[in-house]
Structure formats: structure tokens, C-alpha cells
Amino acid sequence: MAKLNRTVTVYEQLKEKIENGSYSPAESLPEVELATEYDVSRNTIKKALLMLENDFYVTLEPNKGAKVRSYSKKEVLDYLQLRVELEGFIVRLAVPQFSDEDISRLEFIFQQMGVCCKNNDLLQYSALNQQFHAIIYDVCPNRAATDLLLRLKAQMRKYNGKTILVPNRDTRSHMEHGAILEAIKRRDPIQAEAKVRAHVESVRQTFDDYFSLLF
Incomplete structure (x- = not known):
């Protein structure tokens, strides 16, 4: 033992x-x-x-x-394609479960992300970004889906935060999170799913465009 x-x-x-x-x-x-x-x-x-x-x-x-283990550009893009599906599925199930307190926490984190954008504090922005998504995962009632996503993200952790280094990516990311938050506040699971999918697709496109510069 x-x-x-x-x-x-x-x-x-x-x-x-x-x-x-x-x-x-x-x-x-x-x-x-x-x-x-x-x-x-x-x-x-x-x-x-x-x-x-x-x-x-x-x-x-x-x-x-x-x-x-290292990952090729195609492997990273394939992983992000899978994330589009999982993240969308997770937020769609999570929206009906959100409490007012959960939404208040998202609003506070979103506001702090905006401060980071103004101060060009990319490291703290990335940490807050993770906290924002972690709340959604915690609220989602399907633990199998969230556990799978978290395992995938852990394996790809070295790659997950790289896109924030692309000029103006933090500003675009903040806008995307704002759209996600508004859909959650309206208790609209379909729109929340669409906004999350668009956000991860944007991350995927950024990787596709800047992969050779980031790695």
C-alpha cells in the first residue's frame, strides 16, 4: 500500500x-x-x-x-471543436438551474474581467475567465459532461490560455462573455448555448490564425 x-x-x-x-x-x-x-x-x-x-x-x-505529450495544430483544433459541443451542451443544461446568487457571481467576475482589459492584466483576466466558466460547470446537473470537459481542459491546459496573448483578444473575449452573461440573465438556454458556441468557435479561429506565432 x-x-x-x-x-x-x-x-x-x-x-x-x-x-x-x-x-x-x-x-x-x-x-x-x-x-x-x-x-x-x-x-x-x-x-x-x-x-x-x-x-x-x-x-x-x-x-x-x-x-x-505535445499536440499538433490539428489536434488542438480538433479538441476545440469538441469543446464547442460540450460547452454548448453544458450551458444549455445549466441555465434553468442558475440561482440569482450564481448570476450575481458571474456579473461580478465579468466586471472584474473588464477592469483587467483596461489595465492590460492578461494573467488575471485568464484566471477570471476560468472562474466564469467554472460557475457554469458547477451549476450544470450533468456531471458526466462536466467531468469529461474538465479532463480534456486539464490535458490541454498548456494551450488553453495562449490565445489571450493575441492583440485585442482580451477585448473580444470580454464582449463574448458579456453576450453569454446576458443570455443567462434572460434565462434563455438556447441563446446561451449559441453564445457559448460562438465564443469557443472564436477561440478556435484564433488558434487557427495564430498557431505558428503562439507555439
Whole structure:
């Protein structure tokens, strides 16, 4: 049991570093160095890396070892195409469940996003953007859909925040979130779905246009 716990601990720590960008896409993960860093056996590292491979965080190649998984432009665009469908489905189910308090929280976050746009605070804008969508996910009654989306977003976390670096993307994003918020306030699930889909499609188009500059 202790060995299993150590493996899970290393797995979780490596996964967090991949998700937060401490390890870059395609970066090598040498077993010997990791074993020294985490003060565990190479066998424990091997098991943790296998778990990460199963969850699509790393790739394992014979005689080459492990690397952080990287994604091609097509793979990122395919992922965003799937996000269009999932995000739209989730918000459509969520809208009838929104309380006045939930909407007030969205309004406050939206206002703070506007402040970030004025101050060119892209890092904080991205954090608020995540909080805005997290409220929608929390309200949605279909946990299978939200869990699937959150797993996908975690795997692609290194890519998710890149579009905000495109000039004026924060302003356009803020307008798109405003349209989503207005549809939610009107308790209109069809319009909310349409606005969310348009927002993610806009993100996808930005990736398509600027991918070579962002990566």
C-alpha cells in the first residue's frame, strides 16, 4: 500500500507540473533524474509515467523514455471543436438551474474581467475567465459532461490560455462573455448555448490564425 501511495503521489505531482506548464510540451522526463528529485525508486517513476501515459499526459517511446505529450495544430483544433459541443451542451443544461446568487457571481467576475482589459492584466483576466466558466460547470446537473470537459481542459491546459496573448483578444473575449452573461440573465438556454458556441468557435479561429506565432 505504501508503494502504491508513493506512485500516486509522484503521478499527481508530475501531472500538476505538466498542467501548470512547469514542464513544456515535448520536454523529456528522465527516469533517473525524476527518481532523485522525488526520492523514490526508478520502478516507482516507471509506474507513475505509465499512469500519465494512460491519461494522455506523456508519451513513452522505446529506448527514448518519456516526454510530455505535445499536440499538433490539428489536434488542438480538433479538441476545440469538441469543446464547442460540450460547452454548448453544458450551458444549455445549466441555465434553468442558475440561482440569482450564481448570476450575481458571474456579473461580478465579468466586471472584474473588464477592469483587467483596461489595465492590460492578461494573467488575471485568464484566471477570471476560468472562474466564469467554472460557475457554469458547477451549476450544470450533468456531471458526466462536466467531468469529461474538465479532463480534456486539464490535458490541454498548456494551450488553453495562449490565445489571450493575441492583440485585442482580451477585448473580444470580454464582449463574448458579456453576450453569454446576458443570455443567462434572460434565462434563455438556447441563446446561451449559441453564445457559448460562438465564443469557443472564436477561440478556435484564433488558434487557427495564430498557431505558428503562439507555439
